[in-house]
Amino acid sequence: MWGVEAVLRLAVPTDGSAVAELARASVRELFPAYYDAAQTASAAEHITTLDQALIDDGTYYVHEAGGEVVACGGWSRRNKLFNASTAGADERLLDPATEPARIRAMFVRSDWTRRGLGRAILTACVDAARAEGFTQLALMATLPGVPLYKASGFTEVETVELTMPDGVLLGGVAMERPVDLPDKESYS
Template sequence: MSGFHVRTATKRDISAIDLLLARSYPALLKADYPPSVLVTALPLISYANPGLVTCGSYYVVTDEAGQIVGAGGWTRSAPGGGGIQSGVGHIRHVVTDHRATRQGVGRKLMTHVIDRALDAGVVRLECLSTRTAEPFYRAMGFNSRGAVDLTLRPGIQFPAIDMWRVQ
């Protein structure tokens, strides 16, 4: 893990995060979702949200060459513009380069995210995980409330796992 560095994302990172999402989500999610779900969902989830990337609590992981190999963060507001609850944070749009899985990128990123959320007074983190990432989040101390269907657009559902972690 020593070869990876975590830093706060900036506007300059948006295009690199777009490429990371577009390259890695199809490869990572393929085993856990049918093509009928991926063909409609991937165009809607495989891009960086500029407001999220620049919110100050979204981070990138870079390798020794300075390439972005992971991204993700947390916000006080829930995905989709949900309300804010005191002491609650939400894990947001996490991705690891599919060529760098099992190398400590995700753990380094999530440890940083959890620590920064704790520093900000968050005592409970909530996460809408992909089926693929559920074992990873469990290993990071998250518990599952069960399966949910996220509405990405009218008529387009994406199966996810509703998870939470108490600091």
């Protein structure tokens, strides 16, 4: 796969099954370094469900290589912080002047990690959120994603225990950053 280039594009409705498959595979392969077997299984079931609104809203991206989706992620202008979350979530549009856009559902296939795909998706999300007037970004990171987000200028707000719909607790980190960082060069 090293000779194949990954191309970033907006996701379309027909990408749904490939995105869900990639998300589940990513969790099964990457989460065991951070979570136990029960947590990994629960995450594979509950946080990998595709939120179709992200694709419908035109805020979800995929990296495609050799006809396969190898990375995905996006942002949202709606009031939902992460999959498997219903607390406080609704379909209303966020106010860009007072509320942060949400970075959502970032997954990279294990054999495509460390190639800049996640960073490229984050850059596309930041640019799109900026174009809609957002000044802040927020996300709920699972532990495998924290290094990418920190390297991209996000700061930790709090460490949390997320209760999955099956009652399993999953460690997470609420993070945020301004859309425009004071010194963008240090994060590129």
